[in-house]
Amino acid sequence: MKRPIELNACLANKKTLDDVEIDYFDAFYLGQPYCLKFQGNYIVNTDDLELAVDILHDKGKKAYLVTPAIPTSRELSLVRKALKSADKVGIDGVEASDVGVFRLIRNEFPELRVHVGNFANVYNDRSATLFKELGATRIVPAQELTKDELSDVVSVEGVEFERPIHGPLSLGMAFSCLFLKNEENGKCRQECDGDYFMELDGWRMRSVGTSVLMGEDYCLVEHLQDLLKLNLTAWRLETYFDSAEKISLLGKIYNQALNDGVEARGVGIETIQAAGELSLKGLCNGWHFGRSGRVYVARDELDVKQRG
Amino acid sequence: MSNNGDKRIQLMSPAGSMEAARLAFDSGADIVYAGVKNISMRPKRVEFDQDISELIDYAHARAKKVYVTVNVCPKTNDLPLFDDRIASLSALNADAVIVSDISVMEHIHKNYPRLPIHASIMTSVVNAEAAKFYKERGASVVVVSRSLDDLEEIKKISEEGEVDLEVFVHGGICYMFDGDCYMSSYWRQTWDFDPDLGRNRLFGQNNNKGECQLICKRDCRLQNESGVIADGRLMRRPDDVGLAKLPFYISMGVKVLKIEGRAMPPSYVANATRLYRQAIDLYYQDPKVFQVLDEWRPAIDDLIEARLEYERTWHIS
Numbered sequence: 222m223k224r225p226i227e228l229n230a231c232l233a234n235k236k237t238l239d240d241v242e243i244d245y246f247d248a249f250y251l252g253q254p255y256c257l258k259f260q261g262n263y264i265v266n267t268d269d270l271e272l273a274v275d276i277l278h279d280k281g282k283k284a285y286l287v288t289p290a291i292p293t294s295r296e297l298s299l300v301r302k303a304l305k306s307a308d309k310v311g312i313d314g315v316e317a318s319d320v321g322v323f324r325l326i327r328n329e330f331p332e333l334r335v336h337v338g339n340f341a342n343v344y345n346d347r348s349a350t351l352f353k354e355l356g357a358t359r360i361v362p363a364q365e366l367t368k369d370e371l372s373d374v375v376s377v378e379g380v381e382f383e384r385p386i387h388g389p390l391s392l393g394m395a396f397s398c399l400f401l402k403n404e405e406n407g408k409c410r411q412e413c414d415g416d417y418f419m420e421l422d423g424w425r426m427r428s429v430g431t432s433v434l435m436g437e438d439y440c441l442v443e444h445l446q447d448l449l450k451l452n453l454t455a456w457r458l459e460t461y462f463d464s465a466e467k468i469s470l471l472g473k474i475y476n477q478a479l480n481d482g483v484e485a486r487g488v489g490i491e492t493i494q495a496a497g498e499l500s501l502k503g504l505c506n507g508w509h510f511g512r513s514g515r516v517y518v519a520r521d522e523l524d525v526k527q528r529g
Numbered sequence: 530m531s532n533n534g535d536k537r538i539q540l541m542s543p544a545g546s547m548e549a550a551r552l553a554f555d556s557g558a559d560i561v562y563a564g565v566k567n568i569s570m571r572p573k574r575v576e577f578d579q580d581i582s583e584l585i586d587y588a589h590a591r592a593k594k595v596y597v598t599v600n601v602c603p604k605t606n607d608l609p610l611f612d613d614r615i616a617s618l619s620a621l622n623a624d625a626v627i628v629s630d631i632s633v634m635e636h637i638h639k640n641y642p643r644l645p646i647h648a649s650i651m652t653s654v655v656n657a658e659a660a661k662f663y664k665e666r667g668a669s670v671v672v673v674s675r676s677l678d679d680l681e682e683i684k685k686i687s688e689e690g691e692v693d694l695e696v697f698v699h700g701g702i703c704y705m706f707d708g709d710c711y712m713s714s715y716w717r718q719t720w721d722f723d724p725d726l727g728r729n730r731l732f733g734q735n736n737n738k739g740e741c742q743l744i745c746k747r748d749c750r751l752q753n754e755s756g757v758i759a760d761g762r763l764m765r766r767p768d769d770v771g772l773a774k775l776p777f778y779i780s781m782g783v784k785v786l787k788i789e790g791r792a793m794p795p796s797y798v799a800n801a802t803r804l805y806r807q808a809i810d811l812y813y814q815d816p817k818v819f820q821v822l823d824e825w826r827p828a829i830d831d832l833i834e835a836r837l838e839y840e841r842t843w844h845i846s
Contacts, residue, residue, distance in 0.1 A: 291706050293677070294656040294685040320631075321658030324665075340709045344602040347632030365714050366604070373605035392712045393705030396676035399751070399763065419763065421749040424716065428751060433705070433764075435715060507718075514715030 227455035228475055230468050231287065231388075234261030235269045238276065240465030245472025248283035249273075250316060253461050254290040254338070255394060255432040257299060258409045264289065265299060267306035274310040283313040290318045290340045290394050290432075297325065304330050314359065317341070327356045334358040336383070340394070344370075346377050353380040359454065364390050367511040372451055381454035386441040387471060387496070388459030389427055389434035392514075398430035414462065416501060424515055425502060429462060436515065437505035442478050442496045443488050443520040444509070467499055474499075538779050540809060541596065541695070542802045543791040545575030550584055550595075552799035557806025560594040562627060564791060566725055567607075568614050569598045575792045582621050594624040598791075600649035602630040610726070612636065619644045629708055631666060638667030645669050647695065651708035655682065660690025670695055670784065675769060676706050684781050693784045698771035699801055700789025701836055704745035704764035713742040746840045768833050772808050772821045779812060790836075797835045804828045 230246050232238050233253035243249075251273050252263040263270040263286070270286065277284040286307040288300055300322055307315060308330050315330075317323040318338030326335050336359040337343060337352050343362045352360055359381040362374045375382040400412040413429035418436055425436035439459070441448060448456070458475065460468045474495050478488045497504050507516030510523075542553035544561035553561050563584055566576040577584060581597065588595045597618050603611045611633055618626060619641040626644060628634045629651035637646055647670040648654060648663035660671045671690065673683055675697040687694050703710060723730045745764035750757050771778075771786070778786060786809070788801045804825060812819045 291653055291655055291674075291709065293679070293682050294658075294689065295682065297656055297658060319656070319659060320652075320662040321654075321656040321660075324662040325658045342602050342630070342708060344630065345605040345608055345632055347605075347608060347636070348602075348630060351632055351635055363602070365711055370604050370606075390711075392715050393710035395704055395764075396678075396706060415753055417751055417753050417758070419749045419751050421744070421747055426712070426715070433712065508714065511718070511720055513717045513719075514711065 225449065226453060226479070227283075227383075228458070228472070228479060229283075229285075229383075229455055230458040230460045230472065232263075232273075232468070233259055233461050234263060234266070235273065236261055237463075237465045237468065238273050240469075242469035242472055243277070243280050243282060245469065245476050246282065248285060248313070248455070249277060250285045250287045250457070252287040252303070254287045254316075254318065255391065255429065255461070256398065256413065257289060257296060258398075259413065260411050264303045267303055270303065271306050271310045274307070274312055278311070285314040285316060285336065286312050287316045287338070288319070288322045290338070290391075292319060292322060297321070300325065301329070304333070308333060316361075323352075323355070323357070331356075337361065339364045339385070339391075343374065346374050349374050349377040349380065349382075353377065359383055361385070361457075365508045365514065368447065368451075368509050369511075371509075375452040382452060383455040383457055384448065384451075384453050385439060385457045385459045386445070386448065387475065388438055388457075388463070389436070390439050390459055392426060392433045392435060395431050395433065399428055400430040418502070427502075434462070435505060437503045437517070438496075438500040439506055439508075440496055440500070440504040440517070441506055441509060442474065443493050444506070445478055445481075445488060470499055471496070537813060538783060538809060539785045540802065540805055541785050541787045542798050543788060543793065544584065544595075544798070545791040545793070546795060547580065547584060547587070549791075549795040549798045550587065552795050553802050554588065554591060554593050556799045556802035558593070558802045560596055560624070560785065561588065562596040562598055562787070562791070564598045565614055565618070567723075568603070568611055569600060581618070581623075585621050585623055588624075589622070596625040596627055596647065597623045598627045598649065599633060600627055600629040600651045602651075603633065608632075615641065615644075625670070627672065628668075634663070634666045634668065642667075647672060649708075650675060650697065653706045653708045654686065655706075657686045657689035660686050660692045664690070664692045669693060672697070672787070674706060675702050675789070680774065680777050687781050687783070694782075695785040695787050696771075696778055696783050697769060697789055698774070698778070698786040698805060699769055699832070701840075702766045702769050703741075704766060710741070710745075712744040713740060716742055716744055743840060743843055746843075768836055770829055770833075772805070772825065772829075775808055775812055776816060776819055779809075779816075793835065793839060797832065797839075800828060800835075801832055804832070 227247040229248040231250040253259045274284040314334040316336040316338045318340035337357045418425045427434040508514045510518045539559040541560040542558035544550035544563040564576040627647045629649040646668045648668040650672045670693045672695045750760040
């Protein structure tokens with residue numbers, strides 16, 4: 222059975238692509254949008270990028286380039302170089318969260334398909350319509366929207382919509398790196414690759430230096446049947462900082478869950494447990510239900526509410 | 530000496546109340562910026578309602594200006610409310626609106642072409658291409674991200690973006706880029722009835738909806754499995770004190786210097802405005818010899834302390 226929706230994941234560098242089980246996915250975002258110093262970042266390592274696109278295309282998968290979330294004018298030269306490489310090897314799309322990058326792509330690489338990323342702050346249907354008119358082919362609406370608010374946005378026709386469904390989503394972009402700030406010689410030791418958490422009053426977020434991620438992994442695995450009712454083209458596993466092994470396991474889980482959802486059997490408890498076991502600090506999905514983002518809302522809880 | 534009406538750089542102060550606005554103008558502000566309930570960035574206690582017309586009349590009677598902040602991102606069901614309030618602001622002759630959401634910008638540009646649009650700090654403009662994007666969407670002025678502390682980058686935006694700039698010159702700075710922070714809604718949000726709207730809505734949301742919980746100003750611990758690496762206010766950035774940057778901003782043609790702090794007490798607004806008015810006037814007396822004076826240090830320290838006190842006693846309402 223052909224899947225009704227694209228399942229994609231995010232690969233920051235060559236290291237993860239080499240070991241990931243590609244077959245579980247339909248597409249991959251290449252690059253890491255939070256820091257250009259991140260080891261092997263495809264945005265900077267354009268030879269790796271070109272090779273990765275070739276590998277994915279050979280296996281019948283789509284490849285997208287992600288661009289820096291908030292690049293300075295100086296960093297735009299690196300973005301241009303990455304776009305040239307991506308264009309040359311026939312990339313399937315480029316994600317821009319920064320409107321400057323969006324404009325640059327539309328003006329200088331008009332043939333490229335542009336995805337509008339989460340940090341472009343698409344909160345309503347008019348913004349989605351406007352980005353569509355400006356040439357966006359896909360939009361990731363603001364990640365904190367509730368399912369009803371999301372439903373309003375994805376009602377816009379003529380453009381694709383994508384929603385992250387798993388992984389520690391970014392809670393924002395910091396201007397300077399928290400780890401680098403504390404380094405005496407200013408040399409990056411790639412500490413963002415470690416598991417550093419910031420704890421405040423008993424709750425936590427993960428620090429990756431230039432960004433703060435959720436402490437828990439965002440997870441909609443037991444709500445996929447509801448998500449299938451929305452006008453979404455793609456579901457994303459946000460895996461920029463995950464190992465190839467974890468990405469592969471998530472791919473396997475969501476493949477199974479997607480198949481179960483399509484066949485309307487509902488996602489089994491084993492699948493949900495498997496997703497939870499892969500997370501260091503548990504799961505969350507509160508935003509989707511109009512709750513605090515760090516809260517996890519289980520299917521059972523919704524069923525209880527509906528029963529009154 | 531205020532410089533309203535000539536080509537000198539203008540000084541803009543925050544107005545969280547009529548009292549703050551009056552003190553700002555009396556202390557040398559050329560412009561104040563103020564919010565309107567439910568369509569602006571700050572807690573409701575520092576937003577205007579129908580009385581925004583009183584503020585605009587007060588300013589215009591003194592040949593001063595009022596820029597109105599419309600800088601939250603509306604959700605689809607908020608749009609009719611935004612449309613109504615923007616129509617009112619246009620009728621009241623607000624001197625400009627400071628906007629972050631591109632659909633709101635487009636709506637104003639198409640329907641109220643004589644109402645000047647400024648791209649808000651919440652648009653996080655850090656490159657010239659972004660400045661051009663907002664210019665094409667109708668913005669005549671762009672507020673450069675206050676996270677951008679590289680003056681050469683600001684110069685690039687000014688020169689290549691071909692758009693007038695406003696720059697925050699004093700006040701608190703977020704850990705995250707403005708407009709791209711979700712920490713607050715991750716921490717806490719709840720459904721509740723909003724009497725102003727007459728319906729339920731989410732309270733305690735992220736700063737894109739104007740209800741920042743100042744997460745980055747709090748004590749926290751950075752740790753991994755080996756233990757605590759660091760603790761304290763790790764995400765708090767020192768207040769921006771831009772007195773030394775005045776010559777740079779003025780020489781590169783920045784139009785407006787802006788003081789942060791609509792939620793701060795009126796006395797803070799007055800003191801900050803007075804300090805920067807003195808500095809600007811001193812610069813124009815003789816640009817070649819301008820320097821930050823030692824005698825300003827106590828006033829600077831007082832402003833910094835006032836912000837720390839605000840953070841210690843902060844509450845949203």
